[in-house]
Every structure is written in C-alpha cells, then in structure tokens.
Amino acid sequence: MLANSNYLFNEFSYSMLPTPDSDWNSSVAQIFLDNGLLENNLYQLQILPGASLDPISFDDSFINNDTISQASNTGLSSTDLGIFSTSPYIGNNRSVELGSDVDFFAFDLGAGDTVTIDVDANELGSDLNPLLRLFDSNGIEVALSDNDPAPGEQTSLDSYIEFTAPSTDTYYLGVSSAGNLSYDPFVQGSGNGFSWGFYDLELTLN
Ligand SMILES: [Ca+2]
Ligand SMILES: [Ca+2]
Ligand SMILES: [Ca+2]
Ligand SMILES: [Ca+2]
Numbered sequence: 393m394l395a396n397s398n399y400l401f402n403e404f405s406y407s408m409l410p411t412p413d414s415d416w417n418s419s420v421a422q423i424f425l426d427n428g429l430l431e432n433n434l435y436q437l438q439i440l441p442g443a444s445l446d447p448i449s450f451d452d453s454f455i456n457n458d459t460i461s462q463a464s465n466t467g468l469s470s471t472d473l474g475i476f477s478t479s480p481y482i483g484n485n486r487s488v489e490l491g492s493d494v495d496f497f498a499f500d501l502g503a504g505d506t507v508t509i510d511v512d513a514n515e516l517g518s519d520l521n522p523l524l525r526l527f528d529s530n531g532i533e534v535a536l537s538d539n540d541p542a543p544g545e546q547t548s549l550d551s552y553i554e555f556t557a558p559s560t561d562t563y564y565l566g567v568s569s570a571g572n573l574s575y576d577p578f579v580q581g582s583g584n585g586f587s588w589g590f591y592d593l594e595l596t597l598n
Contacts, residue, residue, distance in 0.1 A: 454480040454495050458488065458580040460531060460564045463496035468597045470502040476595040482520050482569050483588025488581035490588040495567045496577070499595065501557035506598070509565060510542045513591035514549035520589030521570040524551040529562045531577045538570055567593065 457464045466476040476499070483490040501507060513520040526535035537551040545552075549570070557563065566577055568585055575583025 454478065455485050457496045458485055458494045460496060460498075460527060460529075460577045462580075463498040463564050466497050466499045466595055468507075468595060469500035470505055470597075473597050475597075477593060479590060479592050480567075481588075481590045482522070482567065482585075485580075489584060491569050491572060491585040492575075492581045492583060493568070493588065494572065494575060494577075494580075494583075497565045497567070497593070497595065498562055499565075499597065500560075500562050501597070502560045503557055506554065506556045507563070508542070508596045509537075509551075509553040509555070510594045510596075511551045511567060511591050512594075513589060515546075516590075516592065518589035518591060519587055520591050521549040521585075521587045522551045522591055523568050523570045523573055523585065524553055525566040525568070525573065525577070526553055526555055527564045527566065527577050529564070531564075534563070536573070538573075565595070567591065 454464050456462055468474065468476050476497075480495050482493045482495065485493045499507065509524060509526070511522045511524060513522045524535075524537040525533055528534055535553045535555045537553045539547065539549050540552040541547050541550070542552045553565075555563075564577065566575075568575065568583070569587045570585055571587075572583040572585030
C-alpha cells in the first residue's frame with residue numbers, strides 16, 4: 393500500500409498495527425503521513441478474512457479550494473460550453489476538521505445561461521451525504537441543494553441543482569457535507585458537517 397493513496401474496504405474489515413493517529417472511516421481508509429504515520433516506519437495492515445481491498449480513484453488535486461478565492465476553475469463559460477466532471481473527496485483538507493472540508497468550483501455564466509450540477513455520492517456507496525451551495529461573485533447564496541435527484545434518478549441523499557443565471561457573473565459552487573450549510577464562503581473551516589467521503593461531480597453548461 394502506498395502512503396496518501398486511497399483504498400476501498402468493506403466495513404470493519406481491517407485493523408492496523410501499530411494504530412496510527414489517523415482518520416479512518418468505515419468504508420474508505422486513507423493514509424496520511426502527516427497525521428500520525430511516520431515515514432520509513434514499518435506498519436502492518438491486517439485485512440480480515442472475507443474483506444475486499446480495492447484501490448479506488450478520486451481526484452486528490454482539489455484540496456486547498458475551501459473558499460471562493462481558492463476555487464478550482466472548471467473552465468466552463470458561455471464561450472466554452474460543455475461538461476466538467478471530476479471525482480474529489482470531502483475530508484481531505486488536513487487543515488480543517490473532516491466534516492468542515494468544502495470544495496469550491498468556479499465557472500462563468502452569461503445572463504440566461506443554465507447550468508446543471510449533479511453530485512453523486514450516496515448512491516455510489518460513499519459515506520458522504522453531500523450538500524451544494526451556489527454563490528455569486530459577492531458570496532451571496534443563489535441556490536441550495538441537499539437531497540435532490542437529477543431528472544430520471546431516484547431520491548437519495550445526493551444533490552442536484554439546475555440554475556439559470558439572472559446576470560452575467562462568475563459563480564461559485566461549494567460542495568460540502570450535509571449540515572454544513574451556513575459556512576462563510578470566504579473563510580476556510582467556518583462551518584461543520586457530519587460526514588465525509590468521495591463524490592462524483594458533473595457540471596453541464598449547454
Ligand atoms: Ca476536498
Ligand atoms: Ca476543500
Ligand atoms: Ca445525482
Ligand atoms: Ca444530501
């Protein structure tokens with residue numbers, strides 16, 4: 393196993409000796425060298441009988457994106473239509489509590505442009521119960537979704553927004569965990585939620 397890599401376990405199927413001061417949740421174990429594991433030390437991970445061990449991929453590049461000013465740019469705009477999709481993680485910013493992680497994504501809309509934002513986590517088996525907040529460039533919340541299905545989907549804990557811009561602006565999507573719905577979009581770690589895990593994000597601008 394590799395440090396800072398991510399492996400998917402089935403629940404309660406592992407133990408680790410010596411026990412590091414790291415964060416383990418019930419389905420995804422992620423090893424952080426900066427959180428109790430020592431470099432070049434030998435650790436033993438015991439996979440219990442019947443357990444599955446599958447590496448999963450999620451995009452770990454979206455970490456320091458917890459405010460509007462740090463937002464990851466999707467590249468989408470009125471002149472650059474299309475789909476932006478990625479698979480990040482809520483709970484991988486080591487500067488804040490796991491449930492306080494917020495991932496911000498920026499895109500430009502012209503007046504009348506419609507964007508759809510679909511986040512899937514719960515239905516994919518992630519422990520994350522996602523929440524979406526959409527802000528304008530002044531940090532005013534213009535849309536919110538906790539549990540909303542995309543057209544054709546079953547209702548789950550996952551989130552979906554369809555938004556038509558009233559004015560031309562840069563808009564900022566904040567992905568967080570449910571409960572974390574009153575954070576200040578300009579201040580990292582200013583709220584707290586109750587879950588963490590991977591998610592799939594798909595932003596579509598036609
Ligand atoms: Ca994150
Ligand atoms: Ca983040
Ligand atoms: Ca969905
Ligand atoms: Ca939700």
